[in-house]
Amino acid sequence: MKSGLEDVVAAETILSDVDGLAGRLIMRGVSLDDLAGTPYEQLLSLLWAGFFELPQDLPGALARARTEVFAHVASADPGLEPVDAIRALMALIPDGNDLETALRLVAAPAVFTPAVLRLKSGQQPVAPRPGLGHAADILQMLTGKTPSPQQAAALDAYLVTVADHGLNASTFTARVVASTGAGLTSAVLAALGALKGPLHGGAPGPVLDMLDSIGTPANAEPWLDAALTRGDRLMGFGHRIYRVRDPRADALKLALRPLIAAGEVDKDRVALAEAVETAALALLKRKKPDRPLETNVEFYTALLLEALGFPRSAFTCVFTMGRTGGWIAHAKEQAATGRLIRPQSRYVGPAPLQAA
Template sequence: MFPPVNQEDQDDQACEVHFTRQDRYRDRPRLEDVVAAETGLGLVDGAAGRLVLRGYDLDDLADWSFEAVLALLWTGLTPTAMTEADIRRELGAARGHVFLRAERLLPVTDGLAPVEAMRFLLSSLTDAERIPHHILAVAAAPVFAAAIARRAAGQSPVAPDASLGQSADFLHMLHGELPGEDRARALDSYLVTVADHGLNASTFAARVIASTRAGLFSSVVGGLCALKGPLHGGAPGPVLDMLDAIGTEANIRPWIAATLARGERLMGFGHRIYRVRDPRADVLKGVVGTLRDSAARIAFAEAVEAEALAQLAEKKPLRPLETNVEFYTALVLEALGFPRDSFTNVFAVGRMAGWTAHVLEQEAQGRLIRPQSRYVGPMPERATAAG
């Protein structure tokens, strides 16, 4: 697939345009800058450091509930219009429904990594489910993630409370007690921040699968499989490993200098798309400031951030490397008590909003995603000789 050309170039010169566009991208075999879908859901503007969801800047959504952002993303895509209250009520009921399945299947996940256990449990959702599939997928994710984390800690799963919002119930199912309002609000902000981020690898995977009419559950499982990769959703945990390795304030400067001298990456800095600020990092930095019980850890992390940015600017002045979402994600999720090996699953709980919206949008468009490839292998000898 290639970017569109002017309409006047698409008539009598169709063949010429075809070859011209192929030549233009001959040295770029990947999909950078190639438009692969049209969407009304989100805009990622890396040059401006801006993330827009359905006409709202992320900064304006930071105080919204997760359910309110779901209502925004699902607008016009569900069979009936749904308000924030509708979604909260239906998610609560669906969490109770799926918990029974989690209890039954959890023993089968023993020995699996948390994200592999999540993949298995999500795969148990079938196309015959009577609850609307977009509701069930979003409701199931925190139930499964909390149950997996508790079983790894040798604890029994906690049944959901349908009267709670998604974020408060997620923390309740993880810790076995009702969270404070500040902690529930902090998790809400995190889930909103990661709800959608354009045509990233996992969302693109989900849309490709949806375009085959495989169904929503198959699509979001495919999204999770892409999120599992360390180049996409597996990075927040290593940010904490980095902070642990640095250890003390006195060690910050020499540790960072030695790491950069070895040509190694500092976890939580730089982004493939954003060339200036990552707006998600800005939102989560504000969230971190509300978690007072982790003040010492956060102050240490902020000192690491300041020194890292200073050394990166000095070492690579022509390449902007700012703090990215991974850095403050790690601090927020650690402060909320999530085990670091469960961070990818928590990411999936938030991104399930975007996956389901993109799947619904792709299904409505009804067109199979079938890009072309450029063959670079050998040709049969006979064909070569004949030519």
């Protein structure tokens, strides 16, 4: 028995390959390095090829889906936490297995997250603008302003980077639900429930909490040293799969550069983050030489999403915007096998009492 299904192969997939030893992520035969600069709509075409009959104008179809799901915003409960509010709204989408359902599910967190955040701050939701790309439309719904090309490209980079990542907890959940014959809405909602757990999708916010506590580059090393001495985990470092640097961290650090050059990121914040990363990697190598603890995707995710105007309470929602496309691809792939996922458990409880 392998606790947590460690190293157990539970599916064969054409969708993504995570090579933790080499620090490489491949999606449908294309490395993450080569996907840099790809719009999210184009990545959907890559991930969904063969699972749906895709239209020539997939960006236009997705834009129409954003307009369609915007009608559900009227049912939003701004009193809920953002992830709970968008989960409730996504449950209003009928449970189908067709392309229309898939597009609406991808559009849903992209539309609902900005709407809920605006409602929570006492503002009115902003409707989608079909002429914009998916990432740019998300940002204009969040701020009410047309984003700069650098901002739209940065969000695109994030959505692409997190779209798929092997058989992680939420993706496995989506495949289990799909294996029962349930529709895409059921699979995506179940996956979102798994993503909500802090061990899976909740780390970027605490990265910012750590930066806030450290305060200045000069304080980075003593603060981190004290945290490690206490036995605290350094947020944004280490990954269960990667034994070298997480390639997604490099992709997001690269995506920040145009924002920095355009003056759309606080340079002091970037300097602090870079000082913290340098100090953390040196301390981890010295204090934990037997454990490969490198920068992971959460570290620069936090800085990028903060720069784009998303509050840390909504980071899981933004992750959902990117990962939903991957969940849907895995659900379709699993359903095509026609095989119910039904592992065994080993009973270790008390034996029944024998009659005298």
